[in-house]
Amino acid sequence: MNETDNNNFDDELMAAAAELATEVTPDRDLWPGIEQALPHPGRPARTVWNSTWAQAAAVLLLVGGSSGVTYLAITEDLSPLPPVAGGPTLVFEPVSGSFGSMYNLGPDYQDARRSLAAKVDEELGRLTAEERNEVQKNIDVIRAAIEEINKALAAEPDNALLQKLLLSTYRDELGLMMRVDKITSAAMRRGDI
Amino acid sequence: MGRCVGQYQERHLLKREMMKTFALALLGIFSATTVVATEINESMDAAADGTVSISNISGSVEVQGWSRNQVEITGNLGSGVEQLIFERDGDEIEIKVKTRRGNSRDTKSDLVVKVPLASSLEVNTVSADIDVAELTGEQSLESVSGDIATQAFGSDIDINSVSGDLEVEGDDQAMRSMLSSVSGDIDTENLAGEIRVESVSGDLVVVNGVFDRVSMDTVNGDIVFHAQLLNDGRLDVETVNGSVDIEFAGEVSARFDIETFNGDIRNCFGPKAVRVSEYGPGYELKFTEGSGSGRVTIETLNGDLRLCK
Numbered sequence: 001m002n003e004t005d006n007n008n009f010d011d012e013l014m015a016a017a018a019e020l021a022t023e024v025t026p027d028r029d030l031w032p033g034i035e036q037a038l039p040h041p042g043r044p045a046r047t048v049w050n051s052t053w054a055q056a057a058a059v060l061l062l063v064g065g066s067s068g069v070t071y072l073a074i075t076e077d078l079s080p081l082p083p084v085a086g087g088p089t090l091v092f093e094p095v096s097g098s099f100g101s102m103y104n105l106g107p108d109y110q111d112a113r114r115s116l117a118a119k120v121d122e123e124l125g126r127l128t129a130e131e132r133n134e135v136q137k138n139i140d141v142i143r144a145a146i147e148e149i150n151k152a153l154a155a156e157p158d159n160a161l162l163q164k165l166l167l168s169t170y171r172d173e174l175g176l177m178m179r180v181d182k183i184t185s186a187a188m189r190r191g192d193i
Numbered sequence: 194m195g196r197c198v199g200q201y202q203e204r205h206l207l208k209r210e211m212m213k214t215f216a217l218a219l220l221g222i223f224s225a226t227t228v229v230a231t232e233i234n235e236s237m238d239a240a241a242d243g244t245v246s247i248s249n250i251s252g253s254v255e256v257q258g259w260s261r262n263q264v265e266i267t268g269n270l271g272s273g274v275e276q277l278i279f280e281r282d283g284d285e286i287e288i289k290v291k292t293r294r295g296n297s298r299d300t301k302s303d304l305v306v307k308v309p310l311a312s313s314l315e316v317n318t319v320s321a322d323i324d325v326a327e328l329t330g331e332q333s334l335e336s337v338s339g340d341i342a343t344q345a346f347g348s349d350i351d352i353n354s355v356s357g358d359l360e361v362e363g364d365d366q367a368m369r370s371m372l373s374s375v376s377g378d379i380d381t382e383n384l385a386g387e388i389r390v391e392s393v394s395g396d397l398v399v400v401n402g403v404f405d406r407v408s409m410d411t412v413n414g415d416i417v418f419h420a421q422l423l424n425d426g427r428l429d430v431e432t433v434n435g436s437v438d439i440e441f442a443g444e445v446s447a448r449f450d451i452e453t454f455n456g457d458i459r460n461c462f463g464p465k466a467v468r469v470s471e472y473g474p475g476y477e478l479k480f481t482e483g484s485g486s487g488r489v490t491i492e493t494l495n496g497d498l499r500l501c502k
Contacts, residue, residue, distance in 0.1 A: 127319075131338050134356045138375045138393040145412050145433040149494060152454060161452050161475065165494055168431060172412055176393055179373055183335050183353055186317050 109170075116177045123184040135180055142173045230272065233304075235279055236265035242330065243284035245308045246315040250292060252301040253321050253339075258310040258328035264288075265307040271299040313348075322357070340377070345370065345384065358395075365402060378414075396435070401442070404428075411435055415496075422447065422487055430491040437491055441502040446483030451491040452476070453498060461501035 124132050149166045156162060239245070241262050247254055252271065264286050270277055271292075278289040286308075292300045302321075308314065313330040316323050318339050325332060325343035332350045334341050340357045343350065347366030352359055358377040361370065367386030372379050378396045381388065387406040390397045397409050398417040405426045409416050415435040421442040422428050428447070430437055436456075451458060451466070454475045458466035462482060469475035478500075491498060 127337060131355065134338070134376055141394050141413050145494070149433070152494070159454070159475075161454055161469075161492060162494075165431070165433060165454070165492065168410070169412060169433060172391075172393065172410070175373075175391065176375055179353060179375065180355055183337055183355055186335055 113174060113177075116174065116181060120177045120181045120184075123181065127184060135176075138176060139173070142169060142176065145169050146173070230269040231274070232267075232269050233277060234265075234267050235277070236263055237279065237281055237286070238262060239264045239281065239286055239309055239312070240284040241309050242311040242313070243286060243309070244313040244315065245286045245288065245306070246317075247288045247304065247306060248317045249290045249302055249304055249321045250300045250318065251320040252290075252303045254316055254318060254323050255303075255305045256314060256316065256323075256325045256328065257305070257307050258312070258326070258330075259307045260310060261307075262309050263307075264309070266304055268304040269302065271301045273299040274302055363402060367403075367405075421445075422489070424484075424486045426487040428487075428489045428491075430489075431493070432496045433494045434496055435493070436496045437493060437498045439489075439491070439498075439500045444483060445487065445489075445502060446485060447487030447489045448481045448485045449479060449489045449491075449500075451478040451489075451498060451500065453493040453496065455495045456493050456497040458498045459500070460498075 124135060146166065146169050149162055149169060153159065153162045153166060239262055245256075245264060247256070255268075266277070266279060266288060270290060273292050274290055275293045276291045278287060278291055280287050288304070288306060290300070290302045290304070308328065310328065311330050312328065313332070314325065314328060315333045316325070316335070318336045320338045321336065322339040323334050323336055323341045323343070325334065327344065329346045329348060331348045332343060332345065332352070334343060334350075334352045336354045336357045338356045339354070340360075341352055341354055342360040343352065343362075345361055345363045345368060347364070347368050349369040349371075350361065351371045352361065352373075354374045354377045356376045357374065359372055359374055359379045361372065361379075361381045361384060363370075363382070363384035365383050365385045368384070369386060370381065370384050370388040370390075372381065372389070373391040374395045375392065376394045377392070378398070379390050379392060380398045380400075381390070382400050382402070384399070384402045385404060388399060388402075388404060389408045390399065390410070391408075392411045392414045394413040395411065396414045396417070397411055399407065399409065400417070400419045403421045403423060405423045407418065407420075407422065407426070407428045407430075409418060409428075409430045411432045413434045414432065416430055416432055416437045418428065418430065418438070419440045419442065422445050424446050426447070428439075430439070449462070452469070452475065456476070458476050458478050460466060460478060462480065464478060464480040466476040466478040469477045491500070
């Protein structure tokens with residue numbers, strides 16, 4: 001609906017409202033009832049009790065309602081699932097420039113990595129934000145290490161130590177994911193968390 | 194005027210009564226939701242060398258071996274716990290603290306479990322600490338964030354955590370130890386046989402003990418190995434940024450192959466480290482000690498090395 005449609009609708013509504021009767025005559029005389037309901041100086045203050053009982057009833061309703069909700073929350077399976085831990089989705093992207101940009105990581109490795117990353121990410125969503133952050137922090141540690149080795153490797157592409165450390169650190173990354181997957185999936189197989 | 198005062202007093206009293214009622218009602222609600230731990234004390238017969246598996250979310254799990262062929266559980270369950278499952282199926286006993294599905298409130302339960310000495314043990318927790326003592330059977334212990342401490346007496350152990358620290362104390366009997374964490378520190382003392390220790394940022398410490406195969410691998414953690422490497426033994430150490438401190442207990446007979454890209458090497462064995470290339474920062478140290486029957490390899494990117502005996 002655009003602005004013109006809105007204006008048309010408003011005009012029609014105003015026209016229809018203008019056709020409505022501006023005065024409504026009640027079917028019967030309501031004044032005696034109204035007059036009885038008004039406070040009269042000198043009469044016993046019976047309305048105090050009425051209002052008190054109304055307040056008490058309201059309190060009881062509130063208390064009863066709260067208790068009922070509490071009871072249901074405790075006894076029934078109505079409580080919400082634990083909140084998915086906050087924070088951004090974990091980043092499991094391979095670090096670019098691997099092996100000083102001389103070689104690429106193989107497709108099998110990439111597949112295994114992607115599949116593990118998806119699984120771990122899903123399971124981590126059920127842990128606390130603190131635990132999830134801890135894992136993310138360590139993934140960052142590994143990525144920083146990979147980047148650092150890659151930089152060194154770019155300067156010395158034939159350095160066997162660097163090549164070995166790089167492979168090993170990629171393996172550490174997979175190892176971390178597998179470890180976290182193993183531990184969390186064992187915990188989450190419980191079915192009650 | 195007197196009537197007005199009377200009405201005021203009447204209203205005031207009524208309000209006080211209502212406030213009392215309301216406060217009592219609130220107290221009632223609060224009591225209904227207050228954490229109430231349930232004490233437990235259950236036991237059942239068990240096989241002398243069966244398997245006991247324990248699963249608890251938060252709180253603690255303390256396991257002790259004893260001479261009876263019985264499993265006993267004491268402790269308390271959090272108010273968010275639906276049920277304590279304690280079942281036997283053949284030689285396997287399962288203990289599981291089951292919470293109401295999706296209930297994250299007060300699931301904290303503290304269990305003290307006594308099991309037959311030779312039982313195999315499997316414990317799995319989320320944040321609950323695990324503490325095992327005087328158990329001679331195999332152990333598989335896992336926790337996401339809880340700390341794990343155990344004693345090992347010659348049977349294989351497999352212990353893993355994400356952020357919890359690991360502490361293992363052995364009695365110098367040969368066995369296979371697989372220990373890993375992501376950020377938790379790992380400390381072992383008096384283990385023997387084969388050991389593999391891994392972390393990303395946690396420190397790895399292996400002190401005392403006699404080994405024929407050792408693997409220590411971390412990205413940012415420091416590594417300490419102060420123990421004996423047997424003849425024909427193998428020690429592999431690798432870290433990207435952590436420092437390495439190796440001190441052999443007793444004689445060592447091995448070929449050493451040590452390399453660091455950007456760290457320093459301090460060596461008590463005699464040979465000096467040499468630069469790998471004229472232009473690069475790396476150092477390399479290769480030598481043979483004794484008959485050279487064993488093998489020691491140490492590799493770091495930035496970590497400094499200390500190698501002594």
